[in-house]
Amino acid sequence: MVKIHRLRTPIMPKDIESIDVGDVVYIDGIVITARDRIHKLVVEGKRTLPRDLTGLVLYHAGPAVSKDEHGWHITSIGPTTSMRMEPYEYEFIKLTGVRVIVGKGFMGEKTAKACKEYKAIVAVFPGGCGALAASQIKRIIDVVWLDLGVPEAMWILEVENFGPLIVTIDAKGNNLYDIVKQRLYTKKYMVLQKIKELMVTQHV
Amino acid sequence: MDKLTKAIKELIRVTATRLPIDVEQVLISICEDIERSNELAQHICLAIKKNIAIAKEQNLPLCQDTGIPMFFIEVGKDPTIVHSIIQSINIAIPALVNEGILRPNAVHPITNVNTGNCMGNYIPWMHIEYTDRNDYIAIVKLYLAGGGSSLPAFSRVYTPAEGLSKALEDIVEVLITKGVNACPPLFLGIGIGPTAEIAAVLSKKALLRKVGSRHSDEFIAKLEERLRSILNELGIGFQGLGVGPSVIDVFIEYAHRHPATYAVALSVSCWALRRGELVIYDKDHFEIISHGLVLG
Numbered sequence: 368m369v370k371i372h373r374l375r376t377p378i379m380p381k382d383i384e385s386i387d388v389g390d391v392v393y394i395d396g397i398v399i400t401a402r403d404r405i406h407k408l409v410v411e412g413k414r415t416l417p418r419d420l421t422g423l424v425l426y427h428a429g430p431a432v433s434k435d436e437h438g439w440h441i442t443s444i445g446p447t448t449s450m451r452m453e454p455y456e457y458e459f460i461k462l463t464g465v466r467v468i469v470g471k472g473f474m475g476e477k478t479a480k481a482c483k484e485y486k487a488i489v490a491v492f493p494g495g496c497g498a499l500a501a502s503q504i505k506r507i508i509d510v511v512w513l514d515l516g517v518p519e520a521m522w523i524l525e526v527e528n529f530g531p532l533i534v535t536i537d538a539k540g541n542n543l544y545d546i547v548k549q550r551l552y553t554k555k556y557m558v559l560q561k562i563k564e565l566m567v568t569q570h571v
Numbered sequence: 572m573d574k575l576t577k578a579i580k581e582l583i584r585v586t587a588t589r590l591p592i593d594v595e596q597v598l599i600s601i602c603e604d605i606e607r608s609n610e611l612a613q614h615i616c617l618a619i620k621k622n623i624a625i626a627k628e629q630n631l632p633l634c635q636d637t638g639i640p641m642f643f644i645e646v647g648k649d650p651t652i653v654h655s656i657i658q659s660i661n662i663a664i665p666a667l668v669n670e671g672i673l674r675p676n677a678v679h680p681i682t683n684v685n686t687g688n689c690m691g692n693y694i695p696w697m698h699i700e701y702t703d704r705n706d707y708i709a710i711v712k713l714y715l716a717g718g719g720s721s722l723p724a725f726s727r728v729y730t731p732a733e734g735l736s737k738a739l740e741d742i743v744e745v746l747i748t749k750g751v752n753a754c755p756p757l758f759l760g761i762g763i764g765p766t767a768e769i770a771a772v773l774s775k776k777a778l779l780r781k782v783g784s785r786h787s788d789e790f791i792a793k794l795e796e797r798l799r800s801i802l803n804e805l806g807i808g809f810q811g812l813g814v815g816p817s818v819i820d821v822f823i824e825y826a827h828r829h830p831a832t833y834a835v836a837l838s839v840s841c842w843a844l845r846r847g848e849l850v851i852y853d854k855d856h857f858e859i860i861s862h863g864l865v866l867g
Contacts, residue, residue, distance in 0.1 A: 369610045391614055404683075431635045433671030442671035443632035448719050448752040471719070472752035472811060491810055493618040494719070494754035495843040497635040498588075498626035516685030517675055531614045533812065547811060551747045554806045558743055561801045566736045569794065 377422025378466040380486035386534055388541045392490055393530035394467065397508070397523065398424040402447055404519040405512065406455035409462065417511045417521070420463040424529070427452060427470030429518025431497070439507050441522070443497030446471035449489070457481040473535055473544035483540030490532035503529045575652075576659040578849060578857040578866050579711065583640065583663055584672050586713050586847035587632045590623060591861040593782040594844045597819060598623075601756070605815045612814045619842075630672075633843050634754075637673045638715035640664060640695040643779060645712070647704040652851065656711060657697065664689050676718075698772065708851040712779055715845040723749035726762070726771040726836035735763070738835035739798075745837060746802065751811035754841035756819045758782075759802070762836040764826035770836035777822035778840050779848075786823060795821045809842075 372386055376396025386392065399420060401409070408414040430444040449470030452459075456474060459465070460481040468474070468487060471494040482488060492500060508523040535543040572580070590598070602616035626633045642660060646653060665688040667673045677691030678684070689695070723745045729737050742761070750757060762773030785792035799821040807817035819842070828834065848861040857866040 369614070389611070429635065429674070431632050431637060431671050431674035433669065440671060443626075443635035443637075443674075445635050447636070448722075450752060471754070491812075493615055493622075494810055495634045495841055496618050496622035498629065498631040498633055499618055499622040500635075501631055502625050502629075516678070516687070518685070531618055533611065533614070533810070543812075547751070547813070550806055550813060551751075554804060555743060555747055558801055558804050559740060561804070562739045562743070563736070565797055565801065566739075569735075569790075 374467070376424060378424075379422060380466075380538070383466065383486065383488050383538050386488055386537055388534055388537050388543045390534045391530065392467070392532040392534060393528050394424055394532065395527050395529070396424070396525070398426045398469075398526050398529060399524070400426045400428045400430070400444075400520075400522040401459075402427050402429055402519055403451055404515045405521055406452050406459055410455045410458040414512070416463065417509070417523070420465050422464065422466050424467045424469060425459070425463070425465040427468070428500075430501075430522060432517055439510060441501050441504055441507065441524075444500045444504070445495055445497035446492045448472050449474050453478060460485050460487050467532070469532055473542070473547060475544065476542065479536050479540045479542040482536050482538055486538050488534055488538055489536035490534045492530070492532055500529070503527060574855070574857070575655055575851070576662055578851070579656065579659040580663040580666065581864070581866060582711060582713055582847050582849040582859055583667055584630070585859055585862050585864065586715060586845050587637050587667075587672050588626050588630055589862055590633065590843065591846060592863055595623065597782045598842060601815060601819070609814055611812060612809070615809050615812075615814065632672060632674070633845065634717065634841075635674060636717040636719065637676070638717040638721075638845070639676055640673070640689070641714045641716050641775065642695060642697045643712040643714070643776065644697060644699045645704075645710040646699065646701045647707040647709055649708045650701060652709050653699060656709065660695060660697070661690070664695055706852075708853060711849040711851070713847045713849075714775065714779060717841060720753040720757075720839050720841045723753050723839045724774075724837055726767045726774070726834065728767050728832050728834045731831065731833050734833045735835065738833070742837050743802070743805070746805060746807070746817070750817075750839065751807060753839050754843065755807045755811060756809060756816045756842050758819050758840040758844050759821045760838040760840070761821065761823045762825070762838070763823065763828065764834050765829040765832055766834050767836070769826050770834040771838075773824040773826060774836035774838040777824040778838055778844070779846055780822045782820050788825075791823050791825060795823050
C-alpha cells in the first residue's frame, strides 16, 4: 500500500517521521536547485549560501529557460541523476539542513546515513517529466550564481503540488537502492546465462 | 526567415516538445498494461501522460535536458542544399535556446565554460551522407542526445574469439550499473563492425529506426528479438523501481567486420526518445514524417 503525504516548507523532522520508502509525497513551498558545481563549491566552503535552507527542498535539476521583459521563465525542469552528488550529499545535508532531496535514480549509504542523523528523506521525481515539473512552479523567487551557467545555477522556486515524489530513502535510513541492487545482481546472473545459451544457438 | 530555416527550426522544436508517433504509441500501450495491477505504476504513468500533454499544449521541452543535437543528413537529388542546411541549423539552434526550447548544453572540456547557446566545437554534430536517391532533395534526421542516456554507452573492439558474447556481457554490466539513471525503460542501439568508431556511429543510427521495426537481415532480426526479450528479465523497470519493462526495443546495425576484429558499440535512449525526421521533397514541400506534420 502506497501512502500519500502532503508537505509544506519549512518541513520539520516530525513531518517526515511517518514517511516510508515507497511512499508518494507532494510538496508546496520553497525548492532550491543545486547540482554538481554547487555541491562541490558549498561543501568545500568556496561559496556562501544566499539564504537559510533549513527545512527546504533540494532539487537535483538544471532547467531549460527563456528570458523576456518580464524576467526568467522555466520551460522544463525534470530531475538529473542524483548519484553524481553522492560524494557531497552527506556534508551538504549537514551544512544546510535541507529536509527533502529530490532527484532521479538512487543515492548511496553515506546519504542514507545523513538522512538518519540529520532527519531528511530522498525522493525521485519521474525522470523526463520536465514540462510537468515546470507546470508546478508558481514563481521564480530568485536565481543566483549564473556564472556557473544556466543548468548549474541555483534556482530558488516557489512550487505548488510538486510531485509525485517517490521516496527512496526515509528518515530511518532505509534505502531502496539496497533492495534494487540485490534484485539487479540476481537477475544479472540469470540474464548472462540466457545470453550464453543464445550465443550457442547462434553459432557466434 | 526562409522556408528551409523555418522547417529546420520546426524540426528541432517538435523533436524537443513532442514524442514521435511510434514512441508515444508504445509508451501508451506499456502504461495501459502495467497500470492495471500496480499502484506505483499508476502514479508514474499519470505523470508521464500529463507531461506529454502539457509539453504538447504549451510548447515546452518534454525533458529539460534537450541534450546535444545530433543531425544525420541524407542527401538526395540536390547536393547543393547541404550548405543551406548547415546555415539554417546554425541560425535555428541559438534562436531556440533563447526561446527556452533548447537548454545550453555546450561546455568546454577544460575550462568548464558553457557557451550559452548550445553551439560549440563540432556541436551541433552533423553526419552527412550522400545517396543516389531521386525522390527527395534531402532528409534531415535529428537525435537529441541527453546526458543521462549518453553515460551508459561504449564502443570497444574485441577479438573474434571474445566476439559478441563478451560484448553482451559488457552491455549487461553497463545497463545494471548506469542504465538505471538513464530514465528507463530504455531503447538500445547496438552497432557491430570492424572498428570502434564505425560501430559507434552505427549504434546511434540504430536508434533512429522505428519502434517495432526489425532489421532486413534475418539473423540480425532474430538477435534483436531475442535480446529484447532476455534483457527485459533484468527487472529494471521505470526509473529503476522494478515496475514495467527495462528495455522497450533493441536495434542492431552492422557493418562487415575485419577478419581480426569484432567491434561492438552501445547507444542508449531514455523512454522519451527524442528523434525527428524532416523530409525535404522539394523547395515547397517539407514534412516532419516522424511526427506526422506537413509544413507546406
